[in-house]
Amino acid sequence: MIRFEHVTKRYADGTTAVDDLSFEVAEGELVTLVGPSGCGKTTTMKMVNRLIEPSSGRILVEDEDIAETDPVALRRRIGYVIQQVGLFPHKTVLENTATVPHLLGWQRKKGRERAAELLDLVGLDPSVYGDRYPDQLSGGQRQRVGVARALAADPPVLLMDEPFGAVDPVVREHLQTEFLRLQSQVRKTVLFVTHDIEEAVRLGDRIAVYGSGRIEQFDTPAAVLGAPASPYVADFVGADRGLKRLSVTPIEPGDLWQPPVVHLDDPLTKAAARLASDGARWAVVLDDADHLHGWIPSDAADGQDGTVRDHARRMEAWLPVGAPLKQAFSTMLQHDAGWIAVLDGERFLGVLTPGRLHEALRRSIDADAGGIARGDVHLQTVTDT
Ligand SMILES: Nc1ncnc2c1ncn2[C@@H]1O[C@H](COP(=O)(O)OP(=O)(O)OP(=O)(O)O)[C@@H](O)[C@H]1O
Numbered sequence: 001m002i003r004f005e006h007v008t009k010r011y012a013d014g015t016t017a018v019d020d021l022s023f024e025v026a027e028g029e030l031v032t033l034v035g036p037s038g039c040g041k042t043t044t045m046k047m048v049n050r051l052i053e054p055s056s057g058r059i060l061v062e063d064e065d066i067a068e069t070d071p072v073a074l075r076r077r078i079g080y081v082i083q084q085v086g087l088f089p090h091k092t093v094l095e096n097t098a099t100v101p102h103l104l105g106w107q108r109k110k111g112r113e114r115a116a117e118l119l120d121l122v123g124l125d126p127s128v129y130g131d132r133y134p135d136q137l138s139g140g141q142r143q144r145v146g147v148a149r150a151l152a153a154d155p156p157v158l159l160m161d162e163p164f165g166a167v168d169p170v171v172r173e174h175l176q177t178e179f180l181r182l183q184s185q186v187r188k189t190v191l192f193v194t195h196d197i198e199e200a201v202r203l204g205d206r207i208a209v210y211g212s213g214r215i216e217q218f219d220t221p222a223a224v225l226g227a228p229a230s231p232y233v234a235d236f237v238g239a240d241r242g243l244k245r246l247s248v249t250p251i252e253p254g255d256l257w258q259p260p261v262v263h264l265d266d267p268l269t270k271a272a273a274r275l276a277s278d279g280a281r282w283a284v285v286l287d288d289a290d291h292l293h294g295w296i297p298s299d300a301a302d303g304q305d306g307t308v309r310d311h312a313r314r315m316e317a318w319l320p321v322g323a324p325l326k327q328a329f330s331t332m333l334q335h336d337a338g339w340i341a342v343l344d345g346e347r348f349l350g351v352l353t354p355g356r357l358h359e360a361l362r363r364s365i366d367a368d369a370g371g372i373a374r375g376d377v378h379l380q381t382v383t384d385t
Pocket residue numbers: 011012013015016017035036037038039040041042043044195
């Protein structure tokens with residue numbers, strides 16, 4: 001947990017970088033600080049590990065007033081990742097990653113084992129990259145080492161200052177996805193600074209939108225996009241916030257349309273009757289265990305002998321319930337599909353159509369978005385196995 005209580009930072013020249021700031025990052029929560037250059041994000045972050053001292057107010061880390069904690073001991077409990085990474089050029093990747101365990105006096109072997117584990121976790125094979133030097137890595141790989149190093153001593157708190165700012169947009173998106181996966185495993189309390197609203201929305205459980213030295217809005221991504229607290233926030237999140245909202249609105253069971261459903265071993269005549277009674281052009285096909293198999297078009301069922309199995313087609317793609325609407329939209333485009341099946345585990349729940357997707361987006365906007373969780377779910381494709 002990180003708590004700011006009425007924190008102000010005034011620099012010697014009179015600049016007020018942070019003005020009476022109060023907010024809390026709950027345990028295991030990732031809060032993004034987003035705002036234009038010079039609004040006080042970095043100052044906020046550096047006060048947490050005492051690289052900068054506040055002029056007034058109190059900061060608590062894990063219920064402890066950090067003003068009363070030894071700064072060096074404090075920093076060893078807080079992972080810190082910055083844009084320039086700051087790897088030691090003369091040390092190998094493994095040695096760099098083991099820096100904090102080493103400083104904490106861990107045995108060399110234990111530190112190196114832990115470092116190797118972490119490298120693996122951030123997607124770098126330690127047997128391939130462990131003995132390399134930083135200048136033998138790509139920018140994205142260096143950032144991964146930075147993240148591994150920050151996590152090596154298993155600190156409860158992580159500070160990240162534009163950690164993916166220096167890499168190109170494609171690599172950045174990769175690193176973000178990997179970091180979300182990692183965070184879902186390690187559940188650190190994270191303060192993440194960025195000036196990129198897309199990044200803030202994608203990563204944050206909650207976002208603090210900064211104006212000059214102050215937080216203009218502190219809420220979930222959906223709420224910030226759906227109900228900006230002021231014209232300043234609306235302007236900052238951008239005119240296309242409706243689109244951005246697709247990324248943070250999850251598919252809910254109530255959004256789905258229920259098409260006719262038939263089973264693999266149903267006679268075609270029964271399937272045809274079912275389709276006719278619904279006036280539908282296709283039906284979803286489930287197997288004996290009620291798991292999704294695919295679909296059958298009405299003309300394949302019409303006037304034929306045999307069972308649905310003989311004419312059923314495999315489903316190309318499906319999504320888990322809770323996946324973001326944006327994923328549904330891009331899956332529809334990718335597969336040139338008019339609908340996507342949605343599953344809960346292996347259970348078929350219904351289908352999302354473009355019309356239903358639009359209604360879901362509408363619902364989310366109308367709800368003014370209190371506390372919609374980020375759908376951190378990946379596309380899964382049904383294969384012909
Ligand atoms: N040492 C300092 N002395 C005086 N003013 C400072 C000092 N460090 C920062 N500032 C000022 O404090 C304000 C906040 O700076 P800060 O670095 O926290 O902003 P930021 O939001 O992180 O910006 P950026 O996105 O550009 O990194 C700015 O006006 C900056 O010029």
